[in-house]
Each structure stands twice: as C-alpha cells, then as structure tokens.
Amino acid sequence: MRTIDRSLFLLLALVIGISGCASGPSVKLGADELDAIAKASDAYTQAWLANDAELVMGTFVSEPVLSPSGMPFKKGQSAARAFWWPKDGPKTTVTRFDTSKLEVSGSGDLAYVRGAFVLEFTYHGAAYQSHGKFLHLLRRVSGVGWRISHHFWDDLPSD
Template identity: 40%
Template sequence: MRRLLVGTIILLAACAPPAPGFTAADEADVRALEEAYRTAWLANDSAAVMATLAPDAVLMPAGVEPLEGESAIRAYWWPDDGSGTTITSYEVTVEEVTGSGDLAYLRGRGGLAFTYTDPAGATSELTSRAVHLSVARRGENGEWRIARRAWSAIR
C-alpha cells in the first residue's frame, strides 16, 4: 500500500504543470511595451499612452497621492483647465526587466524635455530626470500592459 501511495505521489508530481517562467520573449515584449509608452509620449498621443496602461492602472508620481484608474490618470496628465504639456524629448534607459508568469517589472531611468502651457497661454520649457519602476501584467489576450508605475525625479 505504501508503494502505491508513493508511486501515486510521484506520478501526480510529474503531471503537475511547470512553474510559470519568464522567457526571453516575455522580456522582449515588456521592453517593447516601455518603448511604446515612450514613443506615444513623443507623439503627444494621449490615446496611445493610455493604450499602454492596464484598465485598472495605478500611477504613483513622487509627492502625489496614487492615481487609480483611467479617469484619475487622464485628469492628472491631460487636465481640462486649458493647460497642456507637449513632450519634445524623452530618453529612457532600461536597467532591469524580470518577471514570473503574467507579471513583470521594469526598472529604468530617463530624461524628459517638454513645453508646458499654463491656462493663460504662457509657456515654459522644462526638463526632468527621473528613475521609474513599472509593474506590467499580461492580459488574457497575451498583451502586456503597465499595471503600476512609480517615478521620482533625480538630480
């Protein structure tokens, strides 16, 4: 009886699905997602930027309460007060990408140059350097989207 039990356990263990991995193709897809995010900003295309985010995305800019969901994110990045931001340069260096199964994280740094137009129409040319961390999630359709993103300015 004991042999039967041990044999059954071994058989069941052999039939168990492998632990989810993170393949080179997954890494390439997450890197491509970061590039799509960057190029969407360079095109000043709000729909393309939002398409890189999961529907339940949460953004965590330094010094600001977390922005949960599409409406909060849109209100932060594209306010209805007449102000606007036009990205003129956006460089990103990806320093680390890894994951497991349908979750991944990407760590990087970058530089941003943009023109800010205030509600009265006055413009300012600004630059920023920051580090960032993104958590990406693969959806049921197999596509990766940014589920969480945090960033902080560096000097």
C-alpha cells in the same frame, strides 16, 4: 529611506511574496517574453513622444495606478487622464523622452521594468526638463499582451 523608496520596496516585496505563494510552479519568462515586456515599456515612451493621450492610455491596463514623484497615488483611467491632461489646464508637449532599462524581469503573468529617464517638455509656453528613475509593473492581459498596471517615477535632483 525616503517615503517613495520605502513604498516601492514594500510594493515589490508584496508582489514577490504573492507570486511566491501562488499554487503551482513558477513560470520563468523566456527571451521572447522579456523582449515583449521591454517593448511594452518602450510603447509608453513612444506614445508620449507622439503627444497622443489615447496611445499613452493604451499602454495601461483598464485600471492603472500611477505613483507620481512626491504625490499621492492616482488610481484608474479617469484619475490618470485628469492628472496628465486636466480639462482646464494648458497643453503639455513632450519634446524629448529617453529611457534606459536597467532591469527587465518577471514570472508568469507579472513583470517589471526598472530604469532611468530624461524628459523634456513645454508647458504653458515654458520649457522644462526632468530626470529620474521609474518602475513599471506589468500584467499580461489575455488576448492583448503586456500592459502597465502600475507606473512609479521619482525625479532626481539636478546635478
């Protein structure tokens, strides 16, 4: 099992284990909540298509954790901004970002979206394409709604 796959498995096992140990009955999410979770994940995609850093960061909790493919974790808003929009780096422009949600679920104030993506962008004048899988862990933020707390993605090899 690749390291990223093992890490995702361990993280999901931990989240499920912790939520299973919580006191009180588990709160199953209804269709309206699952739809809101899916829309929160979609907002992330739409923010990238708008090429708007503030919109992208607005889809996250105040201290998000990113797990880029093949790289160490990036923790916090500052680390995410430095990773995606380095001050001394050329501008990246997203030209296509398609996602398909394969699973949307959760319990109480925790949820997840598992899916696949195709991403096309220009960077330093050259066009790039990437496709792979993603996992969003989301947390319900009081007075705000669902926000992404952890964003994992893994590029898949080209066919």
